[in-house]
Amino acid sequence: MKNIVTIGGSNSKNSINKILAEYVGGLVQNVNLVKVDLNNYEMPLFSVDVEAEKGFSEGVLALNEVIDKADGFVISLAEHNGAYSVAFKNAFDWLSRINGEVWRKKPMLLMATSPGPRGGKSVLEIALGRFPFNGGNIVGNLSFPSFFENFKNEEISNKELASEVKKMISDLEKAL
Numbered sequence: 001m002k003n004i005v006t007i008g009g010s011n012s013k014n015s016i017n018k019i020l021a022e023y024v025g026g027l028v029q030n031v032n033l034v035k036v037d038l039n040n041y042e043m044p045l046f047s048v049d050v051e052a053e054k055g056f057s058e059g060v061l062a063l064n065e066v067i068d069k070a071d072g073f074v075i076s077l078a079e080h081n082g083a084y085s086v087a088f089k090n091a092f093d094w095l096s097r098i099n100g101e102v103w104r105k106k107p108m109l110l111m112a113t114s115p116g117p118r119g120g121k122s123v124l125e126i127a128l129g130r131f132p133f134n135g136g137n138i139v140g141n142l143s144f145p146s147f148f149e150n151f152k153n154e155e156i157s158n159k160e161l162a163s164e165v166k167k168m169i170s171d172l173e174k175a176l
């Protein structure tokens with residue numbers, strides 16, 4: 001069975017991006033879902049000096065191994081001041097030092113959500129522009145606005161968003 005790795009690009013315990021990534025990942029048929037919680041992968045704040053002096057932490061190596069085994073990704077990014085959360089950027093920077101092709105050219109659904117109406121559009125644009133330089137093979141993307149209005153009772157309550165997600169899932173399944 002293929003491994004789909006879900007990542008919420010945040011270290012909040014109740015991350016809405018983690019909820020969205022895992023929900024959407026759960027819609028992919030006949031796959032093994034590997035749910036990454038960034039809190040489970042300890043790593044210091046990236047610095048070239050820490051890297052030179054201490055090398056890679058166990059957390060970075062473990063996360064890199066999860067990614068090595070991935071056949072596809074469902075990622076949803078938190079937006080902090082218009083950009084990646086520190087936790088995600090830190091992991092991304094560390095991972096890129098092990099293998100610049102962080103996403104291994106495996107098919108990816110890339111999303112962002114926030115409680116506000118812009119739905120993390122800014123961070124999504126940043127990642128859409130950048131990930132292809134790190135082996136990103138983005139087969140679908142979605143900015144999911146006003147999370148708490150559009151995701152209720154553990155499912156997508158907005159019909160248009162639900163149908164966009166359905167289409168993305170089908171594109172991901174074809175690309176796997």
Ligand SMILES: Cc1cc2nc3c(=O)[nH]c(=O)nc-3n(C[C@H](O)[C@H](O)[C@H](O)COP(=O)(O)O)c2cc1C
Binds near residue numbers: 077120
């Ligand atoms: C430091 C900080 C900066 C934020 N900046 C933005 C922002 O630029 N745009 C936005 O839509 N939401 C912003 N938010 C609100 C986040 O979208 C909200 O906290 C969301 O729940 C983060 O996703 P998460 O639950 O997956 O961590 C910010 C929150 C914090 C704590």
